Every structure is written in C-alpha cells, then in structure tokens.
Amino acid sequence: MNQRLILASGSPRRKELLTLMGIPFTVSSVNIDEHLEGAPDEVVMALASAKAAAAAIRHPGAMVLGADTLVYCNGETLGKPVNEEDALRMLRMLSGNGNYVYTGVCIINGATGEKLVRCARSHVQFVKISEDSMLRYVQSGEPMDKAGAYGVQGMGGMFVSSIEGSPSNVIGLPMHLVREMLMKMGWQL
C-alpha cells in the first residue's frame, strides 16, 4: 500500500516515533477538550478516538491516527503541568514511587470506515529524588510540556530505575501497537 498517514497530534515525540518507524505521514493536530473523567484506559482511548475522528472529518478517505497519553500515580491522573509549582508537585508524587503510563491509540481508515482503538500501559519506577534535583529538573524546562512532568527519553531518564511494558508507550506512542494496528489495516511494516 502506498499511503500516507494523517497524525492527529501535534506532539513532537509522536512525530519522532512515527518517523523512526519509516511511516510517511502528515500532521493535522486537532484541539480537543482533554478533561474527561473515568478510568485511565477509558479516558485515553476516548480522547484518542475523539482526535482521530476530528481529523478524519477534515481529511475524508484518509488513514488517520489519534493518540493520547496520561500518567497515573497514587490514584491521580497527571496531565501536563500547568506551571513550575505544579511540575514540582508531580515530581514529589513520583519520587521513589511507581506510576503507570497509558496511551490510547485510534486508527480510522476513512476509505473503508474501519476503526481500531487500543491502549498500552507501562509501569515506571522512579528513584528517590532530592528537592534540589527536582528544582534543577524543572528549571531545565523539560517537564513543562509532558504528561506527568517527566520525559523518560530525556534528562528524566536518570530518575527511572526500571519500566515494565512498552518503552515507546512511556514516550507517548507504543510503536509495536501502532505497527500491529497498521498491519491489520493492510500496511506492510
């Protein structure tokens, strides 16, 4: 199949991961109200579906991918921090603690109407972090545009002692799952 994917997300990490997979795509980011109540897996799948659906309307007949990621810790859902104080609050929660990263992925084939929605979950274990380390990390700017206020693929990687699950899911797009879903839709990968 000689096709181009529409990525319904403005996330630079998702762009990077799709590029690594060798998938030709065009970005068409959509604005969705990301505040939803519910179990984390349901929330990310609902938001991924909403993003894909919005982009599908804009690109009739195209193959569209929507995704949404959140971090879940101590029964609380962590999105992107609203400011540095909020980032520090999240890092204090994560320090010495485990958290779960959920990414929902929705692919819509506009030509056939076919739709797939899946979710990946990874567990991430943090080392204990001192207040000084947290402050330096927040001042680096890295936490500010990331769900849960950390990037495992960046400086934040040094706070992560182990993960269980897909590593690319923790970055924002579970590559093996996207591959599997696209292959079901007829792509060669």
Added chain:
Amino acid sequence: MNQRLILASGSPRRKELLTLMGIPFTVSSVNIDEHLEGAPDEVVMALASAKAAAAAIRHPGAMVLGADTLVYCNGETLGKPVNEEDALRMLRMLSGNGNYVYTGVCIINGATGEKLVRCARSHVQFVKISEDSMLRYVQSGEPMDKAGAYGVQGMGGMFVSSIEGSPSNVIGLPMHLVREMLMKMGWQL
C-alpha cells in the same frame, strides 16, 4: 564539585545519554579486545573496568567512566553483527523471543583511587518479525553498529513489545545507575 568526566567509550548513544544527564564530559575512547568468555554480567563488568582503567592511565587524576553492553539470547552472547547476514541471523533469534541486555559500568576516581563497578540487566521482549521486515530493517543500516543488531531507541523500537528493567540500559548506559554511582563519588545530580 566542578568536575569533568572522562568517557572511555566512543559510542554515540552513551555520549547522548550522558549529555542528557547534564554531565560535562570529554570522550577518550580506548581499544579493548572485546572477546571474553564468561557469564554476561561478569564479561560486561570486566570490559567496562578494562576500558576505564585504560583511560585512567591516559588521564591521571581524572574521574573516568567505562561501559560495555551485550545482548544475551538463547544462551548466546550477541555483540555487534559482523555483516548483514550476521545481523539477519541475530534478528531471527530475537523474533518472537525474549533477550537480556547487560551493561557493565565502571567509574574510577583517579584523585582518590576509588573504583566502583556495577551491572544493569534488562529483559526485552520482541514481537514476531517477518523475513521481509528483518530485511528492510537490516537495509536501513541501523542494526550494524549495535550489540544484538537492534536499537530500541530507533526503528527497532517497533519490534519491542515490552521491557523489564532500565530502558537507558537497553540503549547502552543505565542512567539511574550512573547517577547513583556518581553521587556516591560526590557529584551532585
């Protein structure tokens, strides 16, 4: 402490991971005969120590870090593939299978004579990969300079369904372990 680390490794991935940690360093790669018999954890710790020791001689009084990574699958140790056929052989072993990534890390403080040697191990689970996918992956060139013929941080990430352990260890340098070891040596991180 206002110090500079000597990195006894020419690996671009290790350079990148140390840079992410915000550690000032200078590369001083050393040539070590990497063929050693023994248990994988012992081999990587011995090679990491040999690299650090060789660089420490060249840089008296400095803080030196040596590291070595190998992949262990079906009781066989996988280093870097010698050619494309060898890369395909490794990928056929990895397909649908689990493998272990070992990285040995040795830090020598040339000023005090102190030396730390540690090892990290991560389990990596691969999806089933078709011969066509393997061929495309080998032709991308990515496997050729990597132990076990894959890079989890690159296109190879789409073949990895899950890992258990440090994700940066799978790339070639366990960041949380390096952080812990440097902190023991008096660095602020």
